[in-house]
Amino acid sequence: MHIKDAVFLEDLCPKFRFRQWRKSIHKFTDKSCIYCGKPSESIDHVLPRSQGGLSTTENCVPACLSCNGDKSDNNAFYWYRKQKFYDPRRAMAIKAWLDGDLRLAIRLLQWANPNYSNKKTTYKEDRNEFRAA
Numbered sequence: 400m401h402i403k404d405a406v407f408l409e410d411l412c413p414k415f416r417f418r419q420w421r422k423s424i425h426k427f428t429d430k431s432c433i434y435c436g437k438p439s440e441s442i443d444h445v446l447p448r449s450q451g452g453l454s455t456t457e458n459c460v461p462a463c464l465s466c467n468g469d470k471s472d473n474n475a476f477y478w479y480r481k482q483k484f485y486d487p488r489r490a491m492a493i494k495a496w497l498d499g500d501l502r503l504a505i506r507l508l509q510w511a512n513p514n515y516s517n518k519k520t521t522y523k524e525d526r527n528e529f530r531a532a
């Protein structure tokens with residue numbers, strides 16, 4: 400009964416659902432920008448919305464405002480390759496993310512950033528939220 404109510408509430412409040420979804424995206428990378436590793440303050444559409452990119456988990460990555468703004472409507476991989484902080488492991492992670500393989504994406508990001516803490520939020524814990532999105 401309680402679970403049913405929760406679903407009903409989410410259907411009534413798409414904004415609430417959207418906020419939860421955004422939060423879950425940031426959780427995957429422990430709130431760090433997928434491109435440069437700085438704190439992620441925004442969600443970047445890898446394929447820009449202006450080019451038909453959808454607001455799906457696969458197309459939306461955590462990004463800092465600087466990367467998000469600088470990338471703008473450029474092709475993500477083309478833009479990223481030109482950056483000083485370019486890291487092929489991160490590029491692979493972005494590709495895995497686009498393929499919907501978040502587990503691989505997160506592992507590549509951990510590899511790129513040894514200080515990455517994944518103790519608090521494990522992939523398993525986030526799985527339900529991912530599915531709900």
Ligand SMILES: [Zn+2]
Pocket residue numbers: 432433434435436437462463464465466467
């Ligand atoms: Zn960044």
